[in-house]
Amino acid sequence: MKKFTVPQFLIVFLILLTGFTLSACNNDNGPDIPPVKLDDVKGNYKGKLVTIQGSVKTEKIQAFSVKKDTINFTEFPIAEIVKNVVKDPIKAETTLKAMGKVKYDLNYTATINTASNVLELVFTPKVLELKIPVDGATKNTKVTLVAKQKGFFVGMDQSLRYAIVAEKINVDGTDITPYEVINYNFPFCIKN
Template structure:
């Protein structure tokens, strides 16, 4: 009989303890850290998805956001070169001889407190570089556009945006026919 009372007392004590421990969970709510415009600044490693027509390519790239400029130290130009130089062997040879191409993307930022994001409105510049083919250097001018805003997301501290190579001009002549090349960065991680 004495053992039964002790056992009942232990069970009641455990139920009370569990009840009290679960009530403390009611106050655990996610409180997001409010973003500031300066939070965009930093070094990022990003997943880049490049698409043209039905072809997709995915790779990791790095970029730096500082003040109002995103800088790519090595902008991916593989699809552009393969569009200009249609022979795959010559295109690969040209890519091997092209140095890293730096591209700077200007943006304006605006704080969206309700969504806890910084909205990025881009002002792309043309991308200009040279492509060596069969001993001749071709001057490529690529008109870059951003049709949508980008975002710095406060939830995971990432930057998300997209660009398009809308038109390519080689030695003053527009490439025709031409399929737009899209550069999408659906997620990036701040280093």
């Protein structure tokens, strides 16, 4: 009869332990990621806003909230719009301070893309109407906002990504010309 020595016993034990460990790994299919639901997009968000007009690019952190079918801005970014209406930079800054916070609601319709585990958002922006005070007068301004692509709420990391464009600015019935569109890009926003 053959006797096992301590080192031989440890080697047999390690081989068996390794076999059990590897067989346990075969049952793992990665982490369970729950399928995205329409209500998952609701909440308060904060994320990077990249604003581009021509060769000028600015970045800042923007907060907003998402309801059932609307993205609500309590402070919509209007600096570039005002600077297109009020050409003098000093007057534009004074006007921005006088205007304060501008609210805007961006309507959307969401559908579930189960293959990619995302919500696809189709936007229907309405015209942003502003009363811009300058030199004792008020300029009635209408900004035509459009969404040229879908937005996405990604189920994997619970992030929201979308973009809108200020395609046209009309002041007191006349379109601003020449005018370069203002792109508002939200490349990665997360819930607070």
